[in-house]
Amino acid sequence: MAKETTSYKSQKVILSTIIYVFMIVFTLIAIVPVWLMLVNATRSTPEINAGISMLPSKYSIANWHILTGRGFKIAVGFRNSLTISACVTVLCVYFSSLVAYGIHVYRFKGRAILWNLIMMLIMLPASLSFIGFCQFISQLHLRDNFIPLIIPSIASAGTVLFMKQYMDSVLSFELIEASRIDGAGEFMIFNRIILPVLKPALATQAIFAFVGSWNNFMTPFVLLSKTDMYTLPMLVQMLRGDIYRTEYGAIYVGIAVSLIPIIIFYAFMSRYIISGLTMGSVKE
Template sequence: MIAVDKSKRLLIYVFLGILTLLSLIPFWVVLVNSTRSAEQIQQGLSLVPGTNLAYNWEVLMNKGFDVFGGFKNSLIISTCSTVLNVYFSALAAYGIIAYHFRGKRIFFAIILALLMIPTQISMIGFYQFVSKLGLLNNFIPLILPSIAAPSTVFFLKQYLETIYHPDLADSARLDGAGEIAIFHRIMLPLMKPGLATMAIFSFVTSWNNFLMPLILINDTEKFTLPMLIQLLKTDVYRTEFGSMYLGISLSIIPLILIYLFLSKYIISGVTAGGIKE
């Protein structure tokens, strides 16, 4: 039996290793192509880095690719959106779970209904609304709507159902803690795994957001990194694929870093032993 269990475990590890390798290959190909010339890329796939990184960087700069400006704009929008998204969604989810009020089920049903509405439907109306407010070419309409994130509220509400216990809040109230203090000092630390998970998704979604910034922003100095990548126009006689892959590589590096930073918080059993029966 022990030998059989070891064999099964080995097969599982091999299978997971293959899946991990398959998921990493596309990222590696993009990074490798950013170091190769256009002719080398057209010849076929290669997993060995080339020697054209400096040339691709020079071509990228000559095409007006403002790397640092794009990073700054994308970082401002993505960071602010993620913080607002996660915090207010956690606040709403905690309110749904911890308190009993009239219309609670209807309120949650509205959140579920909003999940089914594609964001593209509201783009025209949202553009007209932002235009009347005079907020075109501004980061505000790209940040503030993240406060209302039905998908994040739904996820955190479902997550809280697995970890929340009324005794935690009641004990804090007996010690004289207010409701806001209970949320910040007790509930937020307990929700770290769920918050980290949604922070990753929120940051990636905001960072890769292309259509809405393209509609609302016309000033090139406020372009995000995905918007700058689409400005890499190809020449009539030559397409610089290497510089295009380099621009794409620069845009995915922050996503990898934010995942590596937050993934350690995605663990299970955070509240194990937190309450004694």
């Protein structure tokens, strides 16, 4: 019996060691490219051409002056991207949660048809409707406008699916019935009781919506033609032009700056995911 216990413990230690090794390897795979990008943002073009280095250099300020001294309107790009991404995140998360809540709680005629329609939309590639969407926006004379970049985020089938599945696992109908008995209206129940229960799922989808909107390049590239309305990914794409072709340090600075809001937003929202993992909707 003692030998079996010792053998079991040794197998457990070996398995734990293998898991930790894989975790460390995967962590390095994820971190090293980002670190190299940040390091290259501090190096000069000759140093970058000389080879890879893991240690920062002293040319970050010089690269910044090169980047901003040739017409790279980083403040404008930040403002436009932040405006679009913030609006998209709020609208996408709130209205998708509202739709998922309606499908989850209410039993109405056509509910199954609506749910099957949402599932069908998830399976359709977004590229199929892109040309038609752009033509529709042109007919509405909404080119060079942020509205077509923001309003369609209300209809996010993937977010509705995620929120519906999350509600199926954590949302208690007793909580809703108790709120109705206390005299709360349906919108009050959703806004003040249901949304706090959904914090982990809301934070998860907020991260996806914000990152997706922030990194979106094709739709703004087609719909926006005024330089003052360019988003940050569009400005970063301009770094590939002739004016920056040989200034690799400045290019890396521009790319690094475009990632800062994503990292900050993820760091801020991830704490809601972690804090809500063990949170229950009803206390016994």
